[in-house]
Amino acid sequence: MVDLIKRAKELIESSSVKVVIGYEQGTGNKTRALFVENSEDADKLIFDSRCIQNLAAYITKKEIKEKGKMAVAATLPVMRSIIQLASEFQVTDANILVLGITPESKLIEFGNLAEVEKFVHQYEIEIDVRNKEMLDKLEKMTQPERWQFWIDELAPCFKCYACRAACPMCYCSRCTVDFNQPQWIPVPSTELGNLEWHIMRAIHLTGRCIDCDACYNACPLSIPINLLTKRMLLDAKEHFGGYQPALKGEHLMSTYKPDDKENFIQ
């Protein structure tokens, strides 16, 4: 990614942005987020197929926002996240510059978020074959079987909240689980408590999740929690007619439309 390094240097040297968020080589065979604040650091920037962490999770962080305008090396999922965040008033043209990386690994610099939106809309959000098969398998189970599947899958979860930290949509300064007057979702990791936390997370992400799998990738136990959000994505599509993040979006779940199907409450 010579282009990216060059552009990052220019941006930092000209003070157009204060920080460029990208990827660098981590420990082992992993990559990690890099925050470029001086032009020497820009040389550490890399981009390859291992760079799957959703960098949009950083742009709502107070510590990053305080630095000033930022540039983000954004893959398609990251761009989608940025558009969704913009529609939720968390980021504006004034504080972000998107250095898009196309699915063909080409660098495109976008002038504003409207251009990002236009680019993003060329691609439908689609669930990959492997996960689709898994969802179908779950669908075919009886209700008790499915219940047991999730009880078993979620049993080892010890609520490290890595999924929450990795998710760009989990930017709330006070998460529902941190709300303790009253404590609706219990803090200890218990069978039912784990289920409550993950169901709550999936519901809060319905109509907002752009299916980047960051939560699953971050999970130290590789619990397939992304199946929950994927299921919600499909359900939302079925009941409310598809989802594509949009700057002036009518939010899928909060906007009432007369032609919304209401077949789930009959």
Next chain:
Amino acid sequence: MSKIGVFVCHCGENISATVDCAKVAETAGNWDGVTFSVDYKYMCSDPGQSLIKNAITEKGLTGVVVASCSPRMHEPTFRKACAEAGLNPFMCEMANLREHCSWVHEKGEATTEKAIDLVRILVEKVKYNHELTSIKVPVTKTALVIGGGIAGIQASLDIANTGHKVILIEKDPSIGGHMSQLSETFPTLDCSQCILTPRMVEVAQHPNITLYTYAELESLEGFIGNFKAKIRKKSKSIDEKLCTGCAQCTTKCPVKKIPSEFNEGLGKRTAIYVPFPQAVPNKPVIDRKNCTYYIKGKCKVCEIVCPTGAIRFDQEDQIVEVEIGAIVIATGFTVKQPDFFPEYGYGKHADVITGLQFERLASASGPTLGEIRRPSDGKVPEKIVFLACAGSRDPAKGIPYCSKICCMYIAKHAMLYQHKVHGGKSYVFYMDIRAGGKQYEEFVRRAIEDDGVNYIRGRVSKIYEKNGKLIVSGVDTLLNAMPVEIEADMVVLATAGVANEGAEELAQKLHISYDPYKFFAEAHPKLKPVETNTAGIFLAGACQAPRDIPESVAMASGAAVKVAGLFSKDELTREPIIAVVNRQAPPVYSSCVGCFLCVSACPYQAIEKEEIKNRNGEVIKSVAKVNPGLCQGCGTCVAFCRTKSIDIQGYTHEQMYTEVMALLNEY
């Protein structure tokens, strides 16, 4: 420490017959925080209320739980009693032991246990209640009446005569509605237009009524006393100020063969038209779908002949914004058309017509000038058959209800036919004769006994054409189900009265509920027949269910009184059960993260953005803020808020959680 009083009501025997009220009171008396607990025969009676008041003053109660009927019934009573004894009325809660327990369960220990649970929930909740004060909002003393039929006309006149302003909107070019189409009215046979048109003129001339015809409701915002409505005035393509109603244009218009809506398709009209001679306002509109100029780009005959130059081809729809305090919906109904009935030929026999079409044939202002002539060849029918319940009371057709007006108008139709066609024979196929109403039964007897109408109790299975006659094939159930065949010249179907097309969309615009048949729902079937579940919106006439003229008028006057009652005060008091977004000390200011999903979720547009600024005027944070005037306390935003930053006063997260835990925990 809470000092809570529990007051268990027997409601005569309504509760005590299945619930051991004394045991409920005794158990509650042992709970933490309960300082006083008692049961009594009628808590809502004067001595019952005194019991509560005395306990508040003597025991210094900080919260009250009345375990009795539904809060819908007596919450205001008990809150008032608490307020009179010096306790904030919102520190009073009601446990519904009647509807939720005693009425729905058998006598037994489990029933009493459930009653104890219900009280327990509220005792725990009331510990977290906060003192609240009512909200006062101003009232805009203008009413909007939607629909200019007889119900809308009556409601408008009644409201206007109390001295308040009325805006009446009608979607057609003239007011008058279905009543203006009728020939005579039952049970007196007086001419419909003769009694209606003076009212129509009165509407037009009333100083308090603003009339918008050819206009529809575009959108509605706000709440009781403070609605904002947008009205779409559809373009009439004429300048109403210049038009004198001279009718030059309507006589000269070359497009003359459009089926007339007013004559139910039996007559023709021109593209620029006045629906009927007595129309109010008596000024034409151009029907753009059929006008040659709008289709082909030339003609303009009307513009040439207009002596005042009032034609405006380029006129556009106009949106008028009005502020109103109350709404009366009087949008009426419609009837099913013959094409709904496969057994009667799907509307392909020209001489199988609807009751409303028969009205036009019998009317002196109709296409035949009041002579009964059949549409196909203009012959006077020698034999005529009337079918009651065409569609109505037929679950297979999806209309299980009785359309109510048909039995009476069929008797009227048959009578009019006998009066006009001497020697003619008329038959009525009916299921039951429903003539409940003042002088209604007498009217039907007159048709049968004096005018010789043949009533046959039975249904018709099919109608088909043979040798120029319509063969009506039915059964007489009073003659042991003997098949009957009548060779008729004309058949009149009393087709079911159904909700107007677009009723559902209108209900959604107004946020009111409707029944499975799309008729608008009243707030209570007996005690609140003209109210809707949305405060400040009332119903009149056949938009609520099929209604005859006297009922529509009575309902309209009822709705008008409700509006006048609302307008009798300058301010409305509203319950403080509204949503509030939390505020905290700096640097947090609020746990709200400003995603504003609540803004799109709010059905009342009650949530706005608030920018929190520092001393230099820089925005530190954007957070949601609820407008207390607009919020209806529905709680949708609460459910949407991921950070749990919104609470409904009186139903906070803490209170809800406590209620649930009270049920789950052992005590």
